[in-house]
Each structure stands twice: as C-alpha cells, then as structure tokens.
Amino acid sequence: MSAQTHRLIGIKGVDFSMYLGYNCHNMAKKTQYLSEEKYHELEAELAHLKVVERKKNAEDLEYAKSLGDLSENAEYHEARERQADVEDRIAQIEYSLKNSQIVKSHHSGQVEVGTTVTVDKNGQAETYQIVGAEEADMAAGKISYESPLGSALLGYKKGDEVSVVTPKGETKYKIIDIK
Secondary structure, three states: OOOOOOOOEOHHHOEOHHHOOOOHHHOOOOOEEEOHHHHHHHHHHHHHHHHHHHHHHHHHHHHHHHOOOHHHOHHHHHHHHHHHHHHHHHHHHHHHHHOEEEOOOOOOOEOOOOOEEEEEEOOEEEEEEEEOHHHOEHHHOEEEOOOHHHHHHOOOEOOOEEEEEEOOEEEEEEEEEEO
16 A cells, blocks of 8 residues: 555454545644643553454444344444444544644743633633643633634734634733743
8 A cells, every 4th residue: 555545444454434534645734732641641542442442343243243134233333333433533543643743831932832821801811721622621721722712822922912803703812921
C-alpha cells in the first residue's frame, strides 16, 4: 500500500474506510496541540479501543451472525454500527497522536496555546486556558484556540481589547492578565 492511499483495516482484514464518512488519505494534516496529560490519556483510550472494544465487538458480531438472517437482524446491524463507531474513534485518535505537538502551560507576554488568560467581559473577570480542540472543556475553563474567542485572543497582549463576533453578536473583551 502506498503512503498516499492509507486505508483503515480492522478485524479480520476488513477495510473500514468506507464506513467512516471520510477517507483517511483525504484528511488534511493539521497540528493537534495536546498537553502531555491528554496525550497519555489518548494513548490509553486507543489501547483500550484496540484491545478490549474490538474484541468485544467481534464477539457481538459472531453472536449476531449465529442468529440467522442478517438482513433483518437488528443485533447484527447494531454491532456493525458500534464497530464503525469504534473504528472511527480509533482513526481520530491515531490522527491526533500522529499529528500532535505537546504544549505545556507556560507564561508568555501574549496569548498563545498553553497560556492562561484572564479577560474582562462587561466588568466581570473570566479566566480561560487556551488549549487544542481535543482538550476543550468550557466548564473547566479550557477553550480551543480554534473557537471564536480562542482564535480572537491569539497574539494579543495584556491591556489589549479584542472584539469577538459570535452568532449572538459582537462582544468586547479586555485582556487583564496572561499566565
């Protein structure tokens, strides 16, 4: 298989690329910014999916096949859908790990991936850590550098004012601290 035509081959040599809604060789290579903790978390999830979930799914498929007619076998179709979901997640994680760049929290004079920024929004201070898309968790104060707010803040310094356009309209933020 050439380097340009990667396919996702799963259990028993089945090519799952056609079930994923995208072809792995058509994915644009994009750096995935991850903390070291998230990188290891993804490695553990990948190992679990490959060892535990694939085996369980293969067993479920074998059981479903033993029930007879596959055209009207709900268990078989459900197992195939779960199999596609597992293979899709495996492909996503492998892509993220292959294209990852480890980012550590650090102090900087400007907002960048890995910094924590405190902004004033309508007189109220809000603090966010700028992270990669895989780690974004608004409830934990982690926003993706690709989000409207995250991308708008990138490159600005303490004291700068930034306007962010969202579906709800324009909002102004003033950067009051960067760590």
